[in-house]
Amino acid sequence: MEDGSEILQTFKLEAEELLVSVEECVLDIEDNPRDQDAINRLFRAVHTIKGSGSMFGYMALAAFTHHLESVLDKVRSGLLPIDRHLIDLVLDSRDLIKGMLEGDPSAPAEDQVKLNATVASLAALCDHKAAETEKNSDQEETVTGMRTIRIRFQPNPSTFRQGMDPACILDELRELGTCDIRPLCSSVPGLQDFDPHTCYIGWEIDLTTEASPEDLRSVFIFVEDDAEISMETLEDLPVVEETEVKPVPAVVEIVEAKAELSAAAVAEPASGAKRKVIAEGESVRVASDKLDKLINLIGELVITQAQLAQVASSVENHDLATPVEGIERLVAELRDVVLSVRMMPIGSTFNRFRRLVRDLSAELGKEIELVTEGAETEMDKGVIDRLADPLVHLIRNCVDHGIEPPAERVAKGKPAKGRIRLVAAHRGTNVVISVEDDGKGLDSEAIRRKAIEKGLISADAQLSRKEAFDLIFMPGFSTASQITNVSGRGVGMDVVRREIDGLRGNIEVESETDHGSVMHLSLPLTLAIIDGLLVEVSASEFVIPLSTIEECLELDESHFPLGSGRNVIQVRGEALPCVFLREFFHLASPPPTIQEAVVARVGNSRVAVVVDHVVGDHQTVIKSLGKVYQDVQGVSGATIMGDGQVALILDVDQIVRSAEKEELAALSIAVA
């Protein structure tokens, strides 16, 4: 069962989601100040943050949010105009709330100065005088000590229909002291006029108690507006000994009949529905490691099922074959369903960028709108999380380097307002995310010059436009002529590419001068399943991620112009470095007469991986190697084949790097 800390966790998660939605709403409202729906959503979100904040001990947060809520209430009822100042203030407040949420609930806010300033601005907006709570000053004089109070209580006839059972109130009074209760049944009609849903009866109660007047009033708190209630202290009355309630049989029966009736009505079972249905709204939160475990188990299941299928086919028993086929179908379906559980719409990430673009463009004095498409496109949550940083970087680049200042844009005959499009769409088993701007585009000549200046390419290198664009992904490359606050803070596009490669995706650039540029990120739907190419070396099987592969070749003499001992092959006139897997993994058996090569893209270069032969496509569930083998060079994971054999999944990038290292070491030895 859940405990307090889990509830606190839920609160934090929920508050974070609400803050995201606050930001969304504010930006929607900025785009369209008449969007009443967004205004209502905004108010509701802030209202909920305040309400639950104070319940979970975030008093400072609740107090602050209260000011914001007051302002929004005025906005909601049209008393405050929506202008830039208001929008900025709400966004600042949101950031402050986020800060408070991350801190210790009881600790004072970190940025107290800013907090106070914001509170002052908020208060100024809603002219706070009236909002200060006016404490009710009509405190009753406190009467304490044992006394007897005579209470006359005549509930409103409709009290049952308000869900109030006066018997509960009498019970509560009994808890305060000794009661002498007498029914007042003068208005109970005859049976023919009797409505069981109407309360005809009243009571006179002599209560002997020490309870304070507030305690007494609180007994009647829900009914005091509708019922006739009078209380007088009977000082001259002697303290009565416990007296029994004098029953008036007819009335008691009526009351009981009513009670039973409502109980029966309420308890009426509705068509055998299950008694205990715990609803969780629209979604259930599950820790992602549980999902990972589930996916892992499904992986095992897929493998076991494949073994079963193999055994079944060798036995040739029809009675066995049918259920085995059934299991195969079910397992495949189960795998798809489980993988889809990890899928989330990418929109949640997109929304963060609206704020980013807004703030950055304001800082740089540019006018930029962000258009997003395909926010509903679903991807693995792990991929989405890791994608956020590269996307932030790309968008910063668009804002900073891509889109020109308004004057320059107008001079070029473009609208002053720049536009960044962020588009996600499915392409087969991949998701392609495009970041597109309508700015000045990449200048291939400038890139070339820069690369020569940085010594990344030789001065006489002949590059196609595309190859020139690819240079921006080289480590140590940055075309920003000056480092601005916004981008160019040392992290370059090479980091973006490394991240995308780490996700087994790839990135491509298209650009046209003065029309803008587009970055296409192509990413796998999930990290749990890999589309690979199965290759064989010395009777061992390996999987190479398909996303890195460009082509496969059968090697013959013509590919080895320098002789077969060298780590270079020639493909259509182009020399490619190559890695012999047999040597890399120190496999002893002699190579076959005809070897094959898989050309893979690694970073910005192409590398041929030489294998015995290519088996074919293989989609498989990735299993980690566990602690002991996790540092093995060149291997990123493993998968178990249908026949129970383990196939290692290759990390081509790492293979190339360690092959380079070995080569250099060998060279230095040779030189020494």
Place this chain on the structure above:
Amino acid sequence: MPKTVMTVDDSASMRQMVSFTLKRAGHDVVEACDGKDALTKIGGQPVHMIITDLNMPNMDGFELIRQVRSKPQYMCVPIIMLTTESQGDKVKEGKAAGATGWIVKPFKAEDLLAVVKKVLG
């Protein structure tokens, strides 16, 4: 006898808090995330009491109270509203719609149990 209480709130943490408190006190709890959801769910099983937020998407608390009261089997079921401050007008509007009582947020677990006891006995 344990009673079934329905908690209606668009805030999951609030629902969990209410649910946790009531379950510990031995009640069964049904959760609903807004008025519409609540109406669907009370059709499915008997509920002895409803605790509802007022400000919710899809269907707010007031409309929920009116709709619940219009169902013969729920004519007399206690309905408690959750309000943020003791907003007199909100309480009045809720009472007019047929609410039994209210709890002011923030509340402590004891406050909640006291109110539940007040209306369920």
